[in-house]
Amino acid sequence: MASGYGLNGGPSRCYAFWQEVLGCYVVNAEDGETGKKKCMPALEDYYECLHHKKEAMRTMKMQAAFRKAEASHPRENAPKAEQVRNLGLLGKEEDSAAVMGRS
Template identity: 75%
Template structure:
């Protein structure tokens, strides 16, 4: 965003948000601190466009909920650790057939 130009020579992806923020500061700048407080939503939109922080947090929450839901369903007939250790060993063919289901 330093130059204001995007990768293909046009305006950057956040240029519209920057213009909105600048317009807010121009309109409300004479009011001092109270005027700048009116521009907080525009500033949040601009920083979200640049950094995607809210989007990342939302995605992480969805992933955590999915993992929690997935962990809640126990697999039926899940092989035990000792059965998996015996896979392919001589003399343990019965365990191998039991785990592989063949």
Template identity: 70%
Template sequence: MASGYGLAGGPSRCFPFWQELLACYVVNTDADDMSGGKKCLPVLEDYYECLHHKKEAARTRALQHAYRRAEAAHPRENAPKAGTIRNLGLLGKEEDTKSVLSATKK
């Protein structure tokens, strides 16, 4: 949260990353020379990731895409047809219901 406090009143989830970033800047820079701040880029990247979760979201999207691609490459063998699924529970279609239910129990 913007106030620096988390939802439960303690420090926010990214506060340790912020402290680490400040410590890096204090150690690597001084009032006259700010070039040492380049050493803090990995720490700054960690802090931004904590705030925005961009890398985590990209990784999740990539995993979901790979899973969908794998599912499309290997469709289910005994999947019921759309017409069979529509018939489930309707009067006069008990045979279809029994055949689908027996196929799913295997």
């Protein structure tokens, strides 16, 4: 939260990261532009704590890889969509038997 307090009155979840950023800026204040560059890793950690962009990107990549792996190894003997739609309908007992593996 913007106030620095969490939902339950304690410090916010990213308060420790913010303290690291402030500490880095205080230590490297005289260095000017190079001091800011030294503090970029701490600032990136703080932004990640706030927005979870890297974590979301990693999750999306893992899901895409899973979908790709799943698509490259289709199930053997998987019923087609039209066969599944016919299951349980009157007059389609032969389709149901074929999908269920009954003769």
